[in-house]
Amino acid sequence: MRLARLCLFSALSLSFPVMPCAAHTPPPAADPLRPGFTAPLPANVAALDPSILLGDRLVAVARHLGVESRAFSLRQNDAATEMAQLPSGALALSSPRVMADVNSCEILVAVLETQPERILVEQTGATTAAELLQDPMRLMPLMTAEGGLIAVNHVKIEIADYTLGDELFIYQIGQMLNRGARAEALLQEREATLARVETLLPLPARPRTLVLSAGPDGVLRQELRASPVSRDLLERLGLENAARPSANGAAEDGMAEDGAARAAIDGAELAALAPEMIVLTGEPAAARRALDAALSAVPAAAAVPAVATGRIAELPGWNGYDIIAYPALLELWASALRRTAPVPHQLP
Numbered sequence: 001m002r003l004a005r006l007c008l009f010s011a012l013s014l015s016f017p018v019m020p021c022a023a024h025t026p027p028p029a030a031d032p033l034r035p036g037f038t039a040p041l042p043a044n045v046a047a048l049d050p051s052i053l054l055g056d057r058l059v060a061v062a063r064h065l066g067v068e069s070r071a072f073s074l075r076q077n078d079a080a081t082e083m084a085q086l087p088s089g090a091l092a093l094s095s096p097r098v099m100a101d102v103n104s105c106e107i108l109v110a111v112l113e114t115q116p117e118r119i120l121v122e123q124t125g126a127t128t129a130a131e132l133l134q135d136p137m138r139l140m141p142l143m144t145a146e147g148g149l150i151a152v153n154h155v156k157i158e159i160a161d162y163t164l165g166d167e168l169f170i171y172q173i174g175q176m177l178n179r180g181a182r183a184e185a186l187l188q189e190r191e192a193t194l195a196r197v198e199t200l201l202p203l204p205a206r207p208r209t210l211v212l213s214a215g216p217d218g219v220l221r222q223e224l225r226a227s228p229v230s231r232d233l234l235e236r237l238g239l240e241n242a243a244r245p246s247a248n249g250a251a252e253d254g255m256a257e258d259g260a261a262r263a264a265i266d267g268a269e270l271a272a273l274a275p276e277m278i279v280l281t282g283e284p285a286a287a288r289r290a291l292d293a294a295l296s297a298v299p300a301a302a303a304v305p306a307v308a309t310g311r312i313a314e315l316p317g318w319n320g321y322d323i324i325a326y327p328a329l330l331e332l333w334a335s336a337l338r339r340t341a342p343v344p345h346q347l348p
Helices: 002-015 056-064 078-084 096-101 106-114 129-133 136-143 166-176 180-200 228-234 267-273 284-297 299-303 305-309 326-339
Strands: 049-054 069-073 118-123 156-161 209-214 220-223 262-264 277-280 312-314
Touching: 049 056, 049 106, 056 069, 056 118, 056 166, 069 106, 096 106, 096 136, 106 136, 118 136, 156 166, 166 180, 180 326, 209 228, 209 284, 220 284, 228 326, 267 284, 267 299, 277 284, 277 305, 284 299, 284 312, 299 305
Parallel strands: 049 069, 049 118, 118 156, 209 277, 277 312
Antiparallel strands: 209 220, 220 262
């Protein structure tokens, strides 16, 4: 709301001359190199890195490198909300989609308010419709307009290219943010963790696995085959995702019709999928309540192999963005699924 008001104010101030006032105190002199910037920065923002970061993976890597930017933009999801609530004092901007489609001047107002030296933009390599909507690169035409606010104030725009792969992306951001040594240490730690994962593979058993979660709405959802959980965890561990594209109107590419990577599932569909293992992610208590409700509604679901043998594990989920934390998460999944033993599942 604050940025929306500032956006309106800035648009008006650029359109109409400001009438002088007899008792008016002259504003601070403008920086000759950055003429749009006159007001001093708030103390909490001045202590932050003089940058604006656009992109989930970019923000996550920067924070692992010990860098808090003056402003940042994330997709609107659970991970974004969690990162936005960190007590950094940084300005949390709207998602790339909102800034591109709804409030196109928000990024310009953020430049005026935080006075960055540079804007780092994540090139995501987005391919699906849902990813393309939230692609930070959609903001490039607005930010690179000749004679525009960003150009006039000599704010550098740099691209952090995720299409190069995790390792080069981390290295590149380390160089951009002058944290090369820290990035190298993180890369070495990453390599060591992934090497430990290899010692845990192959898993002694490879049950057909269904990953379930439930949010505040209590709806049980399955991770489809196009989801980060399926792609980066199940496939990496050699496990088959028991979810099927035909469930709940999901499209043939393994995603839901609305482009989501998960879809609701009920007891009848769960019985039809007959997974040999179930992994509950997100809020485990909520997921277990939703699972129990689905099983209770369909007596035949009690014969599902994962339910009958008690192969139900609770593990952290994965959103595909915090690539620094990913190797440790993969190791956790591999270790947990190696020792998951059958325990009869009791309905309440």
